[in-house]
Amino acid sequence: MSQKVCIIGGATTPFDYGATGFESIEGGAAECVKETQQDVPEFSLRDLDLMIYSHFSVHFGHQLAPEWIIHDHLGLVGLPHYRVENGGNTGGSALYAAALAVMSGHHNVVGVVGWETMDSVSQSQGSEFIAMASDIRYELMVGGIYPIYYAAMANKWMKDNKVTEEDVALIAAKNKNNAMDNPKAQWYRNDHKYITVDDVMNSRLISYPIKKLDCCLMSRGVAFLLVCSEDYAKKVNPDHYVTIDGVGLSSCTIRAGDRLNNPGWNERYGPGYPEMTEFAACRNSAEQAYKMADIKDPPKDIDFGEIHDAFSTSEAQIYKALGLANENTIAKFIRDERTSMYGDIPMNPGGGLLGYGHPVGATGIMSTIECYYQLAGMIPKKHLSKKTEVPDPQCGIVNSHAGTGTSISNFILRRK
């Protein structure tokens, strides 16, 4: 008995780095649940019939099965629980699991808690930990961190698509500046300044063409999301629920270099794709979600999105993979600032990974929550102003992304 999947609430802790945010993961989870209860007073923890935990790396947490600590702390003994891990797409994959659980009819009220504590080691050690999700036998010690792999992919993509450093700098400035309207965003809490394209261009080299301000933030943070059946949504939050109308999850090679002539992609999309430059798993999972949600013309049918801008360059690559532009139009699409708050399809009004932060297991959940707030009309309550509120949105996309594009999910959310 397939049933409709809804989102009725959710909240994050402030995302931060170092000892300025919440001081324990279980305490953070509890505060996220409490904020959700304030928004949805009819919701009780007793209504949950499944908990899914979204956490990437026990290297950061120095604790195996840390979800057991949170679950126990929330007083949920007896309730089934398990953890989903899928690199940077851990949050998206946990949402996928929650959606399937409800869709199947076996569960009706599913809580998803995501978190990461990346400040338990130094930044450079943290980068190296994350890089252990690359193929350590062949990639770890040669240059070896994700920004470098992404830079190599983006460098060729930008040349092939005639996209410049200044173009992607526009994206970096957009998302960090959007975050200045969001009190939970790490950029708001720490750097706390509006930036320009020049600031991005003049920031230090990370890996050409990526500079420091083109990169997302390493973070500590927790997020909670409430996924449920439509019956339950109508019962506890009839005026502020959204539906998940499309879901898609896809995969690609662990090593970016293995995509050049891959028979699996040649079979689906013909030879020469995805090259080392395109996110085929994004295109493929978007196609699945679009089909399910009956999206025919993505830039027209979708009003806004919260997407995985680990780097400004990857946000640009994602626009193309989502079908918002093609190789002839992508540069103009970016230069026309169509994804800014005053554009026709704003992307990352919540600040994205570049501005809100990227505590890996919490990230996809955060993106979903921001998308939910927009569709449920809650931005004036959650952000500092209406500047980052999408006008009258009906349909949003959530995108979560892992590895070098190794696992990618997309979700179509609609206002009810």
Next chain:
Amino acid sequence: MMKSFLVTKNKDKFADPPKFNERKDYRPADVKETGLSFVGHEISEDRTVINQFLHYDQLYTIRHGWNSRFFIGLLDGKIMGTRCPKCGDSWVPVRTHCWNLNCKLQKTEWVEMPLTAKVHTWTIAGWSGRSSLKRLPIILVYASIGTSKVAMANELHGINPWDVEFGMPLKIVFKPKEQRVGAVIDFHFEPVDFWKPSPMNEEKQRIKDLVTPVYEWVKTLK
């Protein structure tokens, strides 16, 4: 009686373990396997927050198993690839079974690759993981080795960072034999001998401007 019978029976069922007769230990003297230990803490002025420092230092064994010939090849100064006898695709990094679903996970055969490659894409790293900071800036290229259908990441040495180009021909250069460890860091790429950089242009100048402070910063690292 019963117990020894079972042990003998199990032993008959499984392959003999490899006999490891060459073992090298080149860990630095200060690396100690201490296991888990609390090594310190800090407390805020108002005594409301404590951070605890937990240290662990763990030796991992990467068992390369069927991929071993590639890594042993590195010690011998060779790049070993694999090739599917059915469809002919070949790879470095290696695959022990073919990726083509029509080949139904056909086991592949080992082939020695030529020590030549071609740049597919590249980047200049000005920041990296903790263990690589002092080697910055690093030119990382993805290059296809010999007939390989895939591109492999490794460092490009022997040129200025701003001179790297798409499609440039490379040779593979191994470290001196005594310095090799059986890992991909045993080799790097260099331009082939006949290769000459193209004249300075706007992008090259941009890269030069970006990497100049990196050279200065690295000098300040202890």
